[in-house]
Amino acid sequence: MEFSSNVFSRAARCLLLSAALLTTACSHTVQVDGEFPQPVGRQHPLTVGIYLSDEFSNFTHHEDSEDREEWNISTGRAQKNLFQTVLGSMFTETILLSSYPQNLPEDVELVIVPEVRELQFTMPRETRVNIFEVWIKYDMHAYNPQGESVANWVITAYGKTPTAFLKSQEDALAQAINVALRDAGATLFTGFEQVPELQALLANKRRALSMKQNESAEEQPAD
Amino acid sequence: MFKSLFVFSLALISGCTTVVIDEYRRSDGELAAGDTVVILGRRHSSEYETEPDLIDCVGRELHDPARGVKVIPEKHFLDAMYPWFEPRTAPMHLRSLDRLLEIPNVRERMEAYGVKYIVWIDGSTETTASAGSIGCSIGTGGAGCFGFGTWDKESDYEASVWDFRDQELSGKLSADAKGTSYMPAIVVPIPLIARVQNNACKGMAAQLQQFLLPANGKS
Secondary structure, three states: OHHHHHHHHHHHHHHHHHHHHHHHHOEEEEEOOOOOOOOOOOOEEEEEEEEOOHHHHOOEEEEOOOOOOEEEEEOHHHHHHHHHHHHHHHEEEEEEEOOOOOOOOOOOOEEEEEEEEEEEEEOHHHHOOOEEEEEEEEEEEEEOOOOOEEEEEEEEEEEEEEOOOOOOHHHHHHHHHHHHHHHHHHHHHHHHHHOHHHHHHHHHHHHHHHHHHHHHHHHOOOO | OHHHHHHHHHHHHHOOEEEEEEEEEOOOOOOOOOOEEEEEEOOOOOOOOOOHHHHHHHHHHHOEHHHOEEEEOHHHHHHHOOOOOOOOOOOOOHHHHHHHOOOHHHHHHHHHOOEEEEEEEEEEEEEEEEEEEEEEEEEOOEEEEEEEEEEEEEEEEEEEEEEOOOOEEEEEEEEEEEEEEEEEEEEEEOOEOOOHHHHHHHHHHHHHHHHHOOOOOOO
């Protein structure tokens, strides 16, 4: 009896160990840590508050379907870096908000709040093309100081990386995500002024600034 | 004697790559002292990607300050000009480059780098065919492999040379390389790799050097 219970407990242990091994073998974790360059270009004449929520800054995409192994892809840190860097260079002044809509600084003219709508990826064995591909979609919201919506627009980003010899799936996917994030930054920077509501807001602001300059020039006595 | 013959024949087989370079030139090279060259990969296609290591290789081979060719590394340039040369935003034609230079900061930075030529490389290296099989086994007496494998690779690249200062297309180069790699396995697998991409890179870099430098060799 003792013999059979020993055998049973050993078998159970082996089974547990193999199950644990199998589970870890089928589970993939990707931590994306991207650093992004400061954009070069015209700055918009606005004081902008940026609110990156905890959900956004710690975003992890979890996928566990029948067709795929389990994937946990953490893009929060990288996308936080990206939005801070890009939005920080886009305007004459930016203020990183720790909370919103509470405690909004007085001089803020616009508040930008990004949200992740969707993240998708494909692996080479699924598409039979030797590249890893990633798509990320962001919902962008802009509010005035009173908390009213000024504009909502969508940023879609795409990144790919070829399969490389001796590179793990996780590394390749992280690289493709970094490419997609760079693309998101490029779209955010170049597309901001294409959003009609923001285009109008910027035009009004430029007009106001230009009138102010003219008035101060007229007030100055002629030599 | 047999050993040396075997090694010699292996060396001969491993060098089995052909490279064909074509050139279309619209103007002579005008690279002067202080000018720089940027080599960039086209990455807008969804079916392939111009390999960053190919771009690095061409840049390394071409970079020769003693002869007056200074190459700005691709990553460095892309970061410095972010976001204007990303796959989505990169100018596809000279007209678009003209529009890009209307942004004062962008123009100033390009001029600060002393960019004279922008070379766009588009293409990829692919495995076109493979055959054979190798079997390996392990036992109490030891381990070993037996069999034969072979695969063909093809590189197809096109380089467009833009004269940034004169805002014109200086010319185009194309590099087609083909090679077959072999892997005989008699106990130990012996890879005889045809360095197709590397040979395409060296061929393109050598041709680009002739292309960019003035004909009289003075910079």
